[in-house]
Amino acid sequence: MEKVPVVDCLQYANWSEEVFREMRAGGVSAVHATIAYHENFREMIDNIEEWNGWFQAFPDLIFMGRTGDDVRRAIKEDRTAIFFGFQNPAPIEADIGMVEICHTLGARFMQLTYNNQSLTGSGWYEPRDGGVTNFGREVIGEMNRLGMAIDMSHAGERTTLEAIEISGRPITVTHANPRFWRDELRNVSDDVIKSLADSGGMLGFSLYPHHLAGGSACTLKAFCEMVAKVAEKHSAEMLGIGSDLCQNRPDTVVQWMRDGRWRKQLPARGTAEPGAQFPAPTDWFASNADFPKITAGLRQVGFSEDDVKGIMGANWIRFYDSALVPAS
């Protein structure tokens, strides 16, 4: 049987040789790695420098990915292509020219918002969703021109639908699940899924327990049945995985993700406020080595081998091929 390509379109693991080896163990050929949440441009640069150190230290395991061809190269060379992404436009600050600078540095995905209002749009956590801003339209235009994928995970509903509408190229929600399965604003409505499907976009399913029905107790079967339901309602070709794997991160990182520097009242440094802990992983997905279990799970709920390959990675590769190249 031809190998199933595996692409994970969102991780924020505590990167290490161990994690990179687990990517190889799980047959993961590409990972979209978050390199910034609330970091400004200069702070994001430090994070790239850290990645450059890993690329230099572990060339047999990982390399920087920029195009769909890099995923094929990774498959061929038994390595993992790491694609940089921001979960917030904070690194571009208020400067439209920064989109190209960040693209040159390797950024291939950028969320327009992370929970709160950003300069480009509204997050799901805001009391009001003002949609895509003036600057947001400009940023979408630049991302379209350069071939940087627009990621609407963590965005408000109106902002998401407007971004799909405004963008001249298909966009993505890399890590979220349908609200019909777990009804939370952080997950996506049927309208959003339909709009993504109609525009050639992609939805990546999250394996983060807070996004799963039943949380950490969610079974692999329940997850795969949900995937089958979305495939039936919409299309299997728009589906992939964006695990949101935050393996080995301390709880203080949840605090950073949630709070950045936007609010004053915070618990003492080094502690985590109630609710700001990483949930326990499910018993079927705790590291990159677990991807083959999902492949098996999708087969068991009746997906064709073509659909399994698509959802596990081939659909992302097709999306990367079209979304991560400059506009012609």
Add this chain to the structure above:
Amino acid sequence: MEKVPVVDCLQYANWSEEVFREMRAGGVSAVHATIAYHENFREMIDNIEEWNGWFQAFPDLIFMGRTGDDVRRAIKEDRTAIFFGFQNPAPIEADIGMVEICHTLGARFMQLTYNNQSLTGSGWYEPRDGGVTNFGREVIGEMNRLGMAIDMSHAGERTTLEAIEISGRPITVTHANPRFWRDELRNVSDDVIKSLADSGGMLGFSLYPHHLAGGSACTLKAFCEMVAKVAEKHSAEMLGIGSDLCQNRPDTVVQWMRDGRWRKQLPARGTAEPGAQFPAPTDWFASNADFPKITAGLRQVGFSEDDVKGIMGANWIRFYDSALVPAS
């Protein structure tokens, strides 16, 4: 007769469509453009953004160059490949990881010093030349690894000789003339030229009047005779042009080059102190359109056609081919 390739390995013109059109008129296929003197990292980014704007506005005239192949592409497509360089390591600040960041952003040349002491070495204007610093050795190592050319223009003699010695790859002085012709510390000694020659390095001749014997009154013939003398003493294959063309820059730019932000006592903003004016150009080199005159001048002093091609561009192309690729 086969076309003479023209490469200018140092300019800081006041870039504009007019200047880019003159590059085409002069048949200039590659220009090493200074994008930073005293700019810190963030300020240098603004300068790249400005260049990105020009690349987008004038794609028929210019594009960003990264390798020797880009010069051949420029020759083929009748365009000019612009290679980014810093005349000072200010943009990397005190951060070794920044060398790779700047390389990713396109920087292909970096001077270790600009007149004064830098974090990597001593400039010619310092009272004492301490040679290459601890950080300087690290920076040379990174530049060697990545394929960023080390440019020792404006450096002190000891710092220059040590950099040639320390570097595992050939380096360059992109814009200076021999001291035997105009005896100033900013120009290069026979020892430096010999050391460059022995190590496979390159010397680019400056056309900046302050570096010419006789200044603005220097004749084309005198310049070309000096080139012939260096070729005879050392080798024609290590020679090229680094014009130091600062066309259309106001005199306040001389002030910025000289003073950056390092000294307090400066003339009022917008004025130029005595001596801090751009010299009048020679009557044979005032813009990129004048390069064919130099080609003709070199022929007239008796250079073979092969040597003329080498000095006007082919030697730089060979250097770019080896110096601007990652270490193997």
